[in-house]
Amino acid sequence: MQTRTKRRIIALLFAVLGVAGTYFFSSSWELLIVGISIVGCIVFLLLSFFTPSLANRIDRMEGREFEEWLVELFEGAGYRVELTPASRDFGADLLIEDAQGYRIAIQAKRYGGPVGLEAVQQVAAAVPFYDMDEGWVVTNSTYTDAALRLAEPNRVRLIDREELLEFAREIGFR
Template identity: 50%
Template sequence: MSSLASMPNILHILICGFILYVLFQICKFVYRKIQERRILKRMAKSGIRYIDRMDGHQFEVYLKALFRELGYRPEVTKQSNDFGADLVLKGKNRIVIQAKRYGMKNRVGIRAVQEIYAAQAYYKAHEAWVVTNSVYTKQAKELAEACHVKLIDRVELQKLINKVNPEISAQDMYHGVDPAERKCPVCKHQLVIRNSNKTGNKFVGCSQYPTCTHTEPIHNRGNASILENSYAKNKM
């Protein structure tokens, strides 16, 4: 009799447990959707999609404009013999920055931290930063913490852009500044920027076309949505 009497209690516990589980999953789903909306809103406002389309030179010029609006006097270093720094910010403190415009599948590694740490000594800077539209490896984060190098990743960059709300947008910079000049790897003539008649997107082509038909994308965009979704999951 006692076992039969306890059956309703067990059934009640199971039903309550199932209801709680369902409610938890619903809350988790709703929270994730809210996070995704926030991410998409932040992305749209910051123009990060256009930063993803930039090459390294365009990214450096954009950061120069961004930090100027923060009150710094930024200088872009020479492309060769830059001693590890792409930008030098002059103001109350001198800051050296290495800019890493990477494809979504690439993470910024330990070498960037090593180079900017060395650049800090060379330029006699007070601080050393690495700024990227991507993310950092675990080793890069550990070394940066030990060397007091500031790392600004994709999320922090978007927050900074949205906070500053620069007069020149990432979209304006992408369309207004040409990528760095390069030589064709096939014929060694100059590569130029062309527009696709089909898609309207920019691509790099040889100046000797149609004699040389070499083309390549301006950058490796990868899959941005994968990275954005990973941020949403990490916030859970």
């Protein structure tokens, strides 16, 4: 069960217990405590309903903020991560390395529409420049047909919105 659903159930349970407590206790001091508990639970319940999803939070990020979030994501997955400079990055926003020493250059694209072939070209150029084993383009969106066609012969992995969100959920990001 998802964390938000668990919080809602717990908040609802406390609200019900608060109402039941109000019924069974009659003194004003106890009534005040129960009333505060009820209000607190209702606020908690409402906030849990309006907590933005991971996808919505990512969609509101700026480009560099998305790159920094990816640093946290890949570090959480056990990679060593280097964030390249914001400008003059030579086609890679992140350089990651797994425990076996396999090195990957990542071009991050936080877009509102499909990512085009330019991102594939950038990371394909970054792989030899940074002496990496592979290149990835990671986005919160999808890819154009041209990007998909260019990626395969250049051995560039394209990670789209669905794969990114699934990966984040698998390692516990919410």
